[in-house]
Amino acid sequence: MTLKHLRNQIAIYEKSTTKDSVWQLINTIIPFILLWFLAYRSLSISYIITFIFSVAAAGFLVRIFIIFHDCCHHSFFKNRLANKIIGTITGVLTLFPYEQWAHEHSVHHATSSNLDKRGVGDLWMLTVQEYRASSPGVKLGYRLYRNPFIMFVLGPIYQFLLKNRFNRKAARKKERINTYLTNLLIILVSSLLCLAIGWKAFLLVEGPIFLLSGSAGIWLFYVQHTFEDSYFEGNKDWDYVKAAVEGSSFYKLPKLLQWLTGNIGYHHVHHLSPRIPNYSLESAHNQTKVLQNVPTITLSESISCLRYHLWDGEMKKFVGFNQVKAIPKKSIAVKMKPELK
Secondary structure (H helix, E strand, O other): OOHHHHHHHHHHHOOOOHHHHHHHHHHHHHHHHHHHHHHHHHHHOOHHHHHHHHHHHHHHHHHHHHHHHHHHOOOOOOOHHHHHHHHHHHHHHHOOOHHHHHHHHHHHHHHOOEHHHOOOOOOOOEEHHHHHHOOHHHHHHHHHHOOHHHHHHHHHHHHHHHHHHOOOOOOOHHHHHHHHHHHHHHHHHHHHHHHHHOHHHHHHHHHHHHHHHHHHHHHHHHHHHOOOOOOOEOOOOOOHHHHHHOOOOEEEOOHHHHHHOOOOOEHHHHHHOOOOOHHHHHHHHHOOHHHHHOOEEEHHHHHHHHHOOEEEOOOOEEEOHHHHHHOOOOOOOOOOOHHHO
């Protein structure tokens, strides 16, 4: 099926509605603030209760990130300025600079599953051939990167707290200013909260919210692009539609988790058309017949994705480190990208 034909089928879902967007802001941000406040108030009773409130708040922070994500695609509101304002505000809450991430994520959409255009807005992924051709240092670094503790625990700390605070080298002026503004607002909000409730109370509440929501966010991105029968091709054979419907999974979650994650489990639909707001992704999937046969992963099945580390270009699937020795070596020399050396 051609991109034009499939895009025509889902085009009717690409329009956001102000009513639905405003309602989502209300039913997401207000509960998040309330849960944050209850987590703080419960510190004097029991930290177990505080942690429970923090877990719930983390779920709503993931949902706030999805709103931020839609704003970066200009799909949450019809008005671009409204998207930028709400995107910057939700970016402060989620620790993401709006302009910077909008750029990186647009590159991700334009290059997803393209073996020749890796490195921006995606996870570090090596092919079996590249891994075999790598130096011992690169192999060790890659194994550490793919370790679940480093990826899902230390990963959010590095990505959200550190990397997001700096501009990329080629950033435009408005992108740099937005990053500086986001950093300033994060410091201001955090300082005011520390002054109001004390820095220890702030960390006890915000710490688990940040770590849990950050880990969940990276997990979602990982599962949506790292599953056994995914899709990767070199630039010559790469196809946008196949990259969307075969290289992005349908992560079928229980209804509550689907709601908290803003329907982002319908990732194949999102990659087909980033202009579809999150609250219309399910309808687009259900009403488009060809999308009923996309790669589907349930919550229980998704745990198995942790064993996939390398892309095997011969077998066209992900494999684990322990399978590399069993795969016959090819005599063809592999030309690695500069950033992989």
